[in-house]
Amino acid sequence: MNLNRKSYFFIMILLLISIFFMGCSSENTASDKEAKEGTDAVKATGGTIKVAYPTQPQTLDPHATTADATRDAAKLIYEALVTLDSNYEVIPQLADSYEVSEDRKTITFKLREGVKFHNGNDMTAEDIVASMEKWGKDSAELGEHQWTVEDERTVTLTLTEPSSLIMYFLADQGKIAAIMPKDIAESAETTGAAEYIGTGPFKFIEWKQDEVIKFEKFDDYVPDTDETDGLGGKKEALVDAIDWQFVPDSSTRVNGLISGQYHFAHMLAYDSIPQVENSPGSVVDIWPYGIEGLVFNKKQGVFSDVKMRQAVNAALDMEVIMSSAFTDKEFYQLENSLFLPSQKAWYSDAGKENYNQKDMEKAKALLKEAGYKGEEVVILTSRDYEHHYNAAVATQQQLEELGITTKLDVYDWPTLLERRDDPEAYDMFFTGFSTTSTPNQYAFLDSQTAWPGWTENSEIDRLLGEIKVEEDLEKALALTAEVQTIMWEDLPIINTGHNSRVSGYSEKLQGYNQMLGPNFWNVGLNE
């Protein structure tokens, strides 16, 4: 009995001491038994890539949602007629080639030969038409349109109004125009297809709710013969399988990555990055996301007056806001453009002079001009996304300095999504905008979308209309620059800067690449 009691003591005390010691010194004691592999290791490897992803999608059918969680996983199984290269330009994918008619109302797609679906059937023109009809059912971008089977390997898209952006819409990654078998496309409900069958390098195997989606290499995959570029070109499954696990807790994703349980951890908290960087065998991947936007309620309240919006914009110190939200310069850029510098067709710095002014005097003068009488400004925010919350807090402090009375309304994210639809409920909120393929896809620019904040600018609408039909890309870029200039004067939103998201991966992953989310084709596993 005595001996037992003593050993009890001993074990308890030992456990407590060791737990606290280890907890305090996790960074430098991490096991380094995973020796660094050479970067020139062989590619085709087999094995199972274990991915830790923060959220479970509602469906894998990319037609049904714009959610990133669907897009990132669906890219493994589905392909579209066209996709984007590394400069965000359109290139063929399931189409062998495409031809736009002179009046830009008819696009003819020649399909690649020998492409098979995961159910073993050949992909035909009928599958394309059925899929595209399901995808474009209510698309405002397409307008009145018609898909037609010309022959087994040819389909045409006929538009009633010409559009120069149509190819970008078809290649867009917000709602991928995935091709699926005709019967599945036709029987699908709005909430998504019942079966996930595509033509991609991996096939869907199993979905354990809130746990894992399993993908396996599709042996009959016929890769494109063009060189790999961005999301297109030659794609190959170099591993046997991918386990797409759902790990909502950020620290669990980090710990799982460091311990070697996961090969890839998506979306790491900014403050956990030094921990990953200091762990041998783990690599941090910073990828450009888009813009952090401060959205004004322009329908009612003080910010329906453009002078008030200009006053706020004149006052804001973007460096402070962006560093509060994204912690380090590595993760944000003070950029006023709607597009990433790598998006060569659309990038422009027009309107730069109105960005990051930090001019309190000017702001106060504008405030006076607007006749501001101390009305309370409600900033809608959520702690579910810590960076939006931190940006809101930093902005609140600067507005208070300017003399604007503010109130922070903090909700969970689904509540915020509903409240931002109610013009009575708020004056401003922060949200992120993932970069798009064309200016017309930013919902906050177009008055027709009635997107929260309710932009009503006939000039912007007119320019978007012109961009849509402009044949010459150079001219389209000039028009985009004009939109951007107006945006920085009328301020439907304030783009506080560009930001990046961070993932981490194991050095065992060979050839890992990302563009608009992680991509696991052409990626090997060196266990």
Add this chain to the structure above:
Amino acid sequence: MKSYILKRMLSMIPVLLIVSVIVFMIIHLIPGDPASVMLGEEATPQEVQELRDELGLNLPIYEQFIQWFSGIFQGDFGNSIYMNMPVLEAFLGHIGPTLSLALLAQSISIAIAIPIGVIAAKRRGTYVDQLFMTIAMLGLSLPSFLMALLLMLLFGVNLNWLPVAGYAPISNGLWNHLQYMILPAISLGAIQAAVISRMSRSSMIDILSMNYIKTAKAKGVKDRVVIYKHALRNAFIPILTILGETFGSLITGAVVTETVFNLPGIGQLVINAIVRRDYAVIQGTILIIALAYLLLNLLIDLLYGLVDPRVRFNRK
């Protein structure tokens, strides 16, 4: 006995009715709806409205309640709109990890707590007692996520003995299953142990000061027999109550542990359903949990009879 059980079962009906009305009201009154969560952030208000119509979310709230409530009597708890499956199926799909976690954590906590409680009571006032109770106090005040993270860092990341997170069902092999369950069970069990050991100690102290114990000791009955046969059995009723309560909270309250260790259990199911505003899942799961709680309480009450003959329900 039978009529007692029947009476208790009948008294559950109004409780469940009240629970279902309250849960339904609360979840439908808070803002946010599944349509916008499902369609993604860049969806237009028009698309959201259309999906709301299709999902029946635009019906008057009383109609939605009647629809849901009448379904329950036919064993239909509704369908998860996010996961696209019946709620009961979703519940049963998530109960495995939770039950396993609760049973393991409870076993660990009993194994630690009752000996500690008994020893501390026996050595009341000595340094042994003080040390045990200090540790118990520490356990009580340590947030469960901290305990979970420290264990994860030590055994998962630094020593690499056990997987950091995840789950494997027993069908994949017992050891495989246990590998994933050990750390969550310890982190949860250790905290429960703190509660149970304090309760065991005070209950044992009460009993040990009673006359029949003194008599037994005076008669020269062995120490061990006095403690484990005469005292512990009588001290067990309050301990049993606490065990019932902690087991109930293990099944329903392991949300944090399940999240940190990424166990796809009931806690995660409810949390995810709240984030997704998956109404039917929240309503159904909470109703099932309430039922389980009521049944567990009934079971504990019946167990009293086994431990203490004075509270047996004798036929008259």
